[in-house]
Amino acid sequence: xxxxITSRGENYSQWYTDIVKKAQMADNSAVRGCMVIKPYGFALxxxxxxELDRMFKETGHVNAYFPLxxxxxxxxxxxxxxxxxxKECAVVTHYRLKNDPNQxxxxxxxxDAKLEEELVVRPTSEAIIWNTYRDWIQSHRDLPILINxxxxxxxxxxRTRLFLRTAEFLWQEGHTAHSTExxxxxxxxxxxxxxxxxxxxxMAMPVVRGRKSDSERFAGAxxxxxxxxxxxxxxxxQAGTSHFLGQNFAKAFDVKFANTNNREExxxxxxxxxxxRLIGGLIMTHSDDEGLVLPPRLAPIQVVIIPIPKPxxxxxxxxxxxxxxxxxxxxxxxxxxxxxxxxxxxFAQYExxxxxxxxxxxxxxLENGEVELARRDTKEKQNVPVExxxxxxxxxxxxxxxxxxxxxxxxxxxKTTVVDDFDTFKDVIENKGGFVSAHWDGTEExxxxxxxxxKATIRCIPNDAVxxxxxxxxxxxxxxxxxxxxKAY
Amino acid sequence: xxxxITSRGENYSQWYTDIVKKAQMADNSAVRGCMVIKPYGFALxxxxxxELDRMFKETGHVNAYFPLxxxxxxxxxxxxxxxxxxKECAVVTHYRLKNDPNQxxxxxxxxDAKLEEELVVRPTSEAIIWNTYRDWIQSHRDLPILINxxxxxxxxxxRTRLFLRTAEFLWQEGHTAHSTExxxxxxxxxxxxxxxxxxxxxMAMPVVRGRKSDSERFAGAxxxxxxxxxxxxxxxxQAGTSHFLGQNFAKAFDVKFANTNNREExxxxxxxxxxxRLIGGLIMTHSDDEGLVLPPRLAPIQVVIIPIPKPxxxxxxxxxxxxxxxxxxxxxxxxxxxxxxxxxxxFAQYExxxxxxxxxxxxxxLENGEVELARRDTKEKQNVPVExxxxxxxxxxxxxxxxxxxxxxxxxxxKTTVVDDFDTFKDVIENKGGFVSAHWDGTEExxxxxxxxxKATIRCIPNDAVxxxxxxxxxxxxxxxxxxxxKAY
Numbered sequence: 001x002x003x004x005i006t007s008r009g010e011n012y013s014q015w016y017t018d019i020v021k022k023a024q025m026a027d028n029s030a031v032r033g034c035m036v037i038k039p040y041g042f043a044l045x046x047x048x049x050x051e052l053d054r055m056f057k058e059t060g061h062v063n064a065y066f067p068l069x070x071x072x073x074x075x076x077x078x079x080x081x082x083x084x085x086x087k088e089c090a091v092v093t094h095y096r097l098k099n100d101p102n103q104x105x106x107x108x109x110x111x112d113a114k115l116e117e118e119l120v121v122r123p124t125s126e127a128i129i130w131n132t133y134r135d136w137i138q139s140h141r142d143l144p145i146l147i148n149x150x151x152x153x154x155x156x157x158x159r160t161r162l163f164l165r166t167a168e169f170l171w172q173e174g175h176t177a178h179s180t181e182x183x184x185x186x187x188x189x190x191x192x193x194x195x196x197x198x199x200x201x202x203m204a205m206p207v208v209r210g211r212k213s214d215s216e217r218f219a220g221a222x223x224x225x226x227x228x229x230x231x232x233x234x235x236x237x238q239a240g241t242s243h244f245l246g247q248n249f250a251k252a253f254d255v256k257f258a259n260t261n262n263r264e265e266x267x268x269x270x271x272x273x274x275x276x277r278l279i280g281g282l283i284m285t286h287s288d289d290e291g292l293v294l295p296p297r298l299a300p301i302q303v304v305i306i307p308i309p310k311p312x313x314x315x316x317x318x319x320x321x322x323x324x325x326x327x328x329x330x331x332x333x334x335x336x337x338x339x340x341x342x343x344x345x346x347f348a349q350y351e352x353x354x355x356x357x358x359x360x361x362x363x364x365x366l367e368n369g370e371v372e373l374a375r376r377d378t379k380e381k382q383n384v385p386v387e388x389x390x391x392x393x394x395x396x397x398x399x400x401x402x403x404x405x406x407x408x409x410x411x412x413x414x415k416t417t418v419v420d421d422f423d424t425f426k427d428v429i430e431n432k433g434g435f436v437s438a439h440w441d442g443t444e445e446x447x448x449x450x451x452x453x454x455k456a457t458i459r460c461i462p463n464d465a466v467x468x469x470x471x472x473x474x475x476x477x478x479x480x481x482x483x484x485x486x487k488a489y
Numbered sequence: 490x491x492x493x494i495t496s497r498g499e500n501y502s503q504w505y506t507d508i509v510k511k512a513q514m515a516d517n518s519a520v521r522g523c524m525v526i527k528p529y530g531f532a533l534x535x536x537x538x539x540e541l542d543r544m545f546k547e548t549g550h551v552n553a554y555f556p557l558x559x560x561x562x563x564x565x566x567x568x569x570x571x572x573x574x575x576k577e578c579a580v581v582t583h584y585r586l587k588n589d590p591n592q593x594x595x596x597x598x599x600x601d602a603k604l605e606e607e608l609v610v611r612p613t614s615e616a617i618i619w620n621t622y623r624d625w626i627q628s629h630r631d632l633p634i635l636i637n638x639x640x641x642x643x644x645x646x647x648r649t650r651l652f653l654r655t656a657e658f659l660w661q662e663g664h665t666a667h668s669t670e671x672x673x674x675x676x677x678x679x680x681x682x683x684x685x686x687x688x689x690x691x692m693a694m695p696v697v698r699g700r701k702s703d704s705e706r707f708a709g710a711x712x713x714x715x716x717x718x719x720x721x722x723x724x725x726x727q728a729g730t731s732h733f734l735g736q737n738f739a740k741a742f743d744v745k746f747a748n749t750n751n752r753e754e755x756x757x758x759x760x761x762x763x764x765x766r767l768i769g770g771l772i773m774t775h776s777d778d779e780g781l782v783l784p785p786r787l788a789p790i791q792v793v794i795i796p797i798p799k800p801x802x803x804x805x806x807x808x809x810x811x812x813x814x815x816x817x818x819x820x821x822x823x824x825x826x827x828x829x830x831x832x833x834x835x836f837a838q839y840e841x842x843x844x845x846x847x848x849x850x851x852x853x854x855l856e857n858g859e860v861e862l863a864r865r866d867t868k869e870k871q872n873v874p875v876e877x878x879x880x881x882x883x884x885x886x887x888x889x890x891x892x893x894x895x896x897x898x899x900x901x902x903x904k905t906t907v908v909d910d911f912d913t914f915k916d917v918i919e920n921k922g923g924f925v926s927a928h929w930d931g932t933e934e935x936x937x938x939x940x941x942x943x944k945a946t947i948r949c950i951p952n953d954a955v956x957x958x959x960x961x962x963x964x965x966x967x968x969x970x971x972x973x974x975x976k977a978y
Contacts, residue, residue, distance in 0.1 A: 030563060030620050031608065034556035039636065042553045064531045067523035068610075068641055068657050069579075072586070074519060076596045086586040090558075091598050092610065093582045095645040097561070097575040107565045109580050109607055118598055119520065121557075121581065121610070131519050141829075147528065152557055152641065156584040168557050340630075 003352055007289045012233040013161075019283055020162045023292045023353050033160040033167030037276070040353060043300035045170065045276060049150065051202050051298075052172065052274065055194050061146045061174060066128050068152075069119035074127045078252035081126060084219020088156040090121040090167075121154040126220060126271055129175045130249040137177060137267055139258045144187070145177040153275075163280035164237075164489055171275035174242075177267045179257060181246070184268035185223070188244040191272040192225035195240035203278065204295040204405040205229050205285045206412055207239055208435070208484060210460025215444050218271075222246035228459045228484065230412045231284040234433020236459045236486035239281050242272035280489075285408050286377070292354025293377050295404050296397040303333045303393060304355045306346050308362035308372075311337045315361050318371075318386065322359070325390035331397070351376060356400050357393060377404055418482070425473050425485070429454045435486050439479035441472035450474055456485040492841055496778045501722045502650075508772055509651045512781045512842050522649040522656030526765070529842060532789035534659065534765060538639065540691050540787075541661065541763065544683050550635045550663060555617050557641075558608035563616045567741035570615060573708020577645040579610040579656075610643040615709060615760055618664045619738040626666060626756055628747045633676070634666040652769035653726075653978055660764035663731075666756045668746060670735075673757035674712075677733040680761040681714035684729035692767065693784040693894040694718050694774045695901055696728055697924070697973060699949025704933050707760075711735035717948045717973065719901045720773040723922020725948045725975035728770050731761035769978075774897050775866070781843025782866050784893050785886040792822045792882060793844045795835050797851035797861075800826045804850050807860075807875065811848070814879035820886070840865060845889050846882060866893055907971070914962050914974070918943045924975050928968035930961035939963050945974040 005022060006014040020026050025041035037045065053063070069092060076082040096113035100106040122128065129147075136142060150172045160166050174191060178184040192209055199207045207227035217224040221243035229239045250256070250266035259265050286293040296302050303326060307315045319335050326333045334355075336346055343360065350358055360372040370383040373393075377400050384392055415434025419425045428436050440446060440458065451457050465481040472479045494511060495503040509515050514530030526534065542552070558581060565571040585602030589595040611617065618636075625631060643657045663680060667673040681698055688696045696716035706713040710732035718728045739745070739755035748754050775782040785791050792815060796804045808824050815822045823844075825835055832849065839847055849861040859872040862882075866889050873881055904923025908914045917925050929935060929947065940946050954970040961968045 027621075027624075029556045030560055030617065031556045031558045034558060036556065036621055037554040039551040039553045043551065045554075046552065062528040062532065063535065064528045065526040065534075065659065067518050067520045067525065068643065069520045069523060071519055072596060075586075076594065079594060082586075082596060086588075086596055089584065089586050090581045090608070091583040091586065092579045093598065094580040095578065097564075097571075097578050097580065097609070099575075105565070105568060107561060107571060107575055109582065119579070120586070128519065132516075132525055135516075154557065170554065 003291065003348060005289060005291060005352075008232065015289070016280075016284060017162065019287055019292060025279070025283075025292075026162045028162070031167070033157055035162050035166050035168075037170075040300060041279065044279060044282075044294070044298060047298045047300065048202070048278060049172075052198055053150075055198060056148050056172075056174065059190060059194060061148045061176075063149065064147045065149055065151070066125050066132065068122055070122050070125075070128045072118045072120060074131050075120045077127060077131075078220050078249055080248070081124075081220030085123040085155070089123060090154045090156055092119040092121065122151070123153055123155045124271075124273075125149065125151070125153075125173055125175065126245070126249050127253075130253040130255060130269070133177055133267070134253050134255045137255055137257050140179045140260055143177055143179045143257060143267065144183065146174075146187075147176065148172055148174045161280070163276055163283070165277070169275050169277065171273050173271060173273040176270045177255070178270070179259065179265070179268070181268050184246075184270050185244050188223070188225055188242045188270040188272065191242040191270070192227065192240075195242065195272070195274055196227050199227055199229065199239055199278075200405065202295065202297045203282050203285070204297075204401055204408060205239070205281060206405065206409045208460060208462050209464075210462040210484065212241075212460060213444075213447060213458045213483070215447055216458060218243045220245060220248050222248070226460050228486075229281050229285060230415060230434060230486070231281070231489070232411070233284070234415055234487070236435065236488040237277075237281045237284070238459070238488065239278060240272070240274040243270060245269035245271060286404055287354065290379075291352030293404070294354035294356060296356045296401045299354065299356050300332065301334045301350075301353075301355045302331050302397060303357045303359060304350045305333065305335045305359045305361060306343055306350075307335075307337065308343050308360045310339050312363075314363060314366065318361055318366055322361075322371075322386070322389055326393060329390060329394050331390075331394065347374075356397060375400060419473060422474050425450075426454055429456045429485070429487065433487070435459070435484045437482045437484055438473035439470035439481075440483045441475050441477035441479055443475075443477075446472060446474050446477075450485065455487050457488055459484045459486050459488060492780065492837060494778060494780065494841075497721065504778070505769075505773060506651065508776055508781060514768070514772075514781075515651045517651070520656070522646055524651050524655050524657075526659070529789060530768065533768060533771075533783070533787060536787045536789065537691070537767060538661075541687055542639075544687060545637050545661075545663065548679060548683060550637045550665075552638065553636045554638055554640070555614050555621065557611055559611050559614075559617045561607045561609060563620050564609045566616060566620075567709050567738055569737070570613075570709030574612040574644070578612060579643045579645055581608040581610065611640070612642055612644045613760075613762070614638065614640070614642075614662055614664065615734070615738050616742075619742040619744060619758070622666055622756070623742050623744045626744055626746050629668045629749055632666055632668045632746060632756065633672065635663075635676075636665065637661055637663045650769070652765055652772070654766075658764050658766065660762050662760060662762040665759045666744070667759070668748065668754070668757070670757050673759050674733050677712070677714055677731045677759040677761065680731040680759070681716065681729075684731065684761070684763055685716050688716055688718065688728055688767075689894065691784065691786045692771050692774070693890055693897060694728070694770060695894065695898045697949060697951050698953075699951040699973065701730075701949060702933075702936060702947045702972070704936055705947060707732045709734060709737050711737070715949050717975075718770050718774065719904060719923060719975070720770070720978070721900070722773070723904055723976070725924065725977040726766075726770045726773070727948070727977065728767060729761070729763040732759060734758035734760060775893055776843065779868075780841030782893070783843035783845060785845045785890045788843065788845050789821065790823045790839075790842075790844045791820050791886060792846045792848060793839045794822065794824045794848045794850060795832055795839075796824075796826065797832050797849045799828050801852075803852060803855060807850055807855055811850075811860075811875070811878055815882060818879055818883050820879075820882065845886060864889060908962060911963050914939075915943055918945045918974070918976065922976070924948070924973045926971045926973055927962035928959035928970070929972045930964045930966035930968055932964075932966075935961060935963050935966075939974065944976050946977055948973045948975050948977060
């Protein structure tokens with residue numbers, strides 16, 4: 001098959017879009033900025049969801065579901081949050097269509113069905129949820145509330161890209177309520193760590209754990225904890241955020257509790273979310289000019305078996321045995337028996353779709369007690385014995401997972417530059433790309449000027465930043481630690 | 490605890506609402522007609538989803554995700570479907586809010602951000618999906634497409650009831666494409682049977698499998714296959730529907746394929762869905778004046794263990810052993826160690842929440858090597874030996890599941906009346922309730938008159954209806970088989 005993928009060197013952005021479309025992950029739809037997530041892309045999302053959901057439940061959270069719509073009066077209650085999202089809200093104003101008297105067979109909005117109060121399609125659910133929590137919380141005995149929701153949200157973006165930035169996207173949003181500030185901060189940091197663990201152990205995508213600067217913080221938050229990944233083109237991707245919301249939403253929605261001394265206090269809050277954007281990050285961390293490269297732990301198909309040149313009784317029998325052994329180990333395996341496609345076509349297809357291990361089973365190799373095994377990540381091929389194959393594959397999947405992570409770590413290390421003067425800063429951002437670790441004077445003014453001059457933003461103040469005396473790379477003013485700059489998605 | 494549940498005899502409708510709210514299943518929200526599904530209700534939905542999803546995948550389906558919004562021009566393309574849903578559509582007309590210049594801190598819809606084309610919030614997704622399938626289908630080799638989507642949909646209902654009828658609800662919608670009429674009909678019938686199996690084997694809710702009359706058919710379908718359940722108040726509930734859509738959507742969206750003779754044909758379609766409405770059906774099939782009664786296979790908590798009167802080392806040790814044994818069998822168990830609540834309070838709470846088996850572990854019983862076991866469905870209590878307890882419980886859960894189903898079957902049998910004259914028909918519908926099996930002349934006119942006079946509708950023409958000569962219960966005109974009438978939710 002001809003893959004028709006633009007190379008990364010030629011046009012990284014087009015390469016990304018080609019991969020998403022040709023690998024059957026997602027496509028544009030008839031609705032501006034909204035995507036269709038195709039079965040293969042959705043199967044990946046299901047695997048990601050399953051692991052995240054397990055991790056949320058293991059840390060004490062339960063799932064619930066809140067309305068899609070937020071009445072305007074609730075939406076505007078927390079002013080900073082409202083201001084942050086007002087410019088990108090889809091708004092429902094009517095609840096009925098009627099026949100258009102001037103155009104047979106056409107419909108029009110029924111002017112008699114105008115809503116008294118407009119409904120915002122949720123861009124995030126703090127408002128509707130905190131309005132609900134008011135009824136659920138009276139006493140410290142009702143706390144903490146540790147709820148997560150899997151949902152679709154809508155943010156009307158002008159420039160969209162499949163998975164990375166779409167008007168509608170799928171995500172999870174955790175919304176927790178606590179009786180103390182310390183407990184809420186601990187929760188927000190715990191979820192940052194859950195996200196980081198998921199990114200690194202399942203997506204094989206290394207992330208920097210850090211805190212956002214004031215200007216990059218979530219609208220309505222006191223502190224935003226982030227995980228930042230580095231893509232192959234040297235741009236950063238904000239992969240997940242966890243917010244300490246202070247008492248801002250409790251105050252906006254009047255959510256109080258009686259503490260152990262029976263005094264009323266406002267409730268402390270967090271919220272945290274990751275979205276289908278992670279799929280974009282996954283693709284841009286690992287994939288190559290031949291197509292997707294998927295980490296084994298999340299790949300919808302971990303092993304594909306291809307009969308060479310086509311299925312027959314001997315090959316089927318050998319394949320069935322391998323399949324049974326792999327399935328017994330919980331390995332996701334597919335046997336492609338399509339007789340209309342030649343092996344070479346199938347090889348290209350599964351390479352494009354990033355299946356970690358490909359087995360070719362042919363008569364001649366079988367006679368030698370062997371099959372051909374190809375690794376997607378390194379493209380290495382070798383003959384391996386049928387005897388003990390399932391154990392070999394089980395180990396190899398883990399090896400691939402680790403190798404992919406290590407390569408991404410190495411890439412990031414190579415693309416992280418410590419810089420102490422602004423000329424070098426500009427040069428690195430412009431030519432080398434990646435993370436720049438530099439001192440910053442802590443002012444929004446400097447941050448803004450650097451952004452104007454270089455398009456780089458402060459991705460985060462890393463959790464592991466060393467406290468040291470330094471001078472701001474731009475202003476020369478005193479600084480207490482280095483922060484990470486990068487151009488970002 | 491005081492449960493505060495209205496009895497069924499006093500007010501069935503209020504009883505239902507009390508159960509939903511007091512058992513922490515769901516609640517109303519600040520958005521007209523939209524509900525909040527609370528963690529306990531959502532945990533039940535998650536269990537239902539997991540089983541249905543498994544059944545869909547076992548029958549060859551894959552999941553995908555399509556946009557929430559349907560542009561008006563696509564929505565109106567299939568005329569009958571559009572007409573059927575136009576009156577209950579939430580419509581997005583704007584994509585931005587702005588500060589209200591006349592009210593500080595308030596927002597208003599930005600008139601400059603009016604959409605060129607209005608977007609309908611999906612009430613169902615045939616239109617957006619078939620518009621997409623046009624790009625996916627060229628040849629018979631692209632067929633069948635067997636896709637399911639888990640999503641939220643919005644139908645602007647004027648009179649809403651938690652789970653049973655809400656403006657926004659959660660559901661799954663299958664949308665399949667086929668090269669032949671026979672294959673599409675077979676698919677629609679297969680999914681009806683999947684729904685029936687799920688209802689009976691997991692929900693313990695017996696259903697009648699049948700076909701809808703013309704007037705009750707889905708807007709845009711050629712045939713609607715339905716499963717109909719009978720609630721305790723004698724009213725029927727349409728619990729799931731599967732539609733053979735013919736070529737209606739293929740024609741509306743110009744979806745053709747080249748057949749094996751390389752001739753172009755329109756694609757054949759099905760769609761099928763069940764929703765959070767099933768939860769309402771589950772509640773109204775089994776629950777009693779003390780609260781929920783949940784079938785073991787779906788119950789979020791299958792066994793609750795309560796220390797009597799409170800946890801201590803001996804009781805904890807005994808509980809831990811039982812918990813480990815139950816968990817090893819995959820049984821969902823909770824040990825309630827809350828020291829602030831007395832056993833009696835806990836008993837009432839788990840009774841209200843419908844947990845199938847309650848174990849009370851106390852020092853005295855333990856000394857005799859026993860624990861107290863209570864069944865939620867029959868309220869029977871007995872002392873059972875600790876030795877072999879996990880096996881006993883495993884069997885008992887299956888017994889409870891079967892007993893619940895059998896009781897529901899018996900109730901339905903008792904409430905199904907064969908009727909041959911209209912006076913009896915009216916009397917049964919009015920006083921006894923339940924299903925009335927009667928001959929019908931097949932005309933919409935008769936159906937409509939019966940509805941006007943009795944509020945009963947034709948729930949379905951049962952799949953197992955016996956072909957026999959008869960006279961319509963209303964008009965006396967010839968009839969070929971009996972159909973089922975009932976008042977319905």
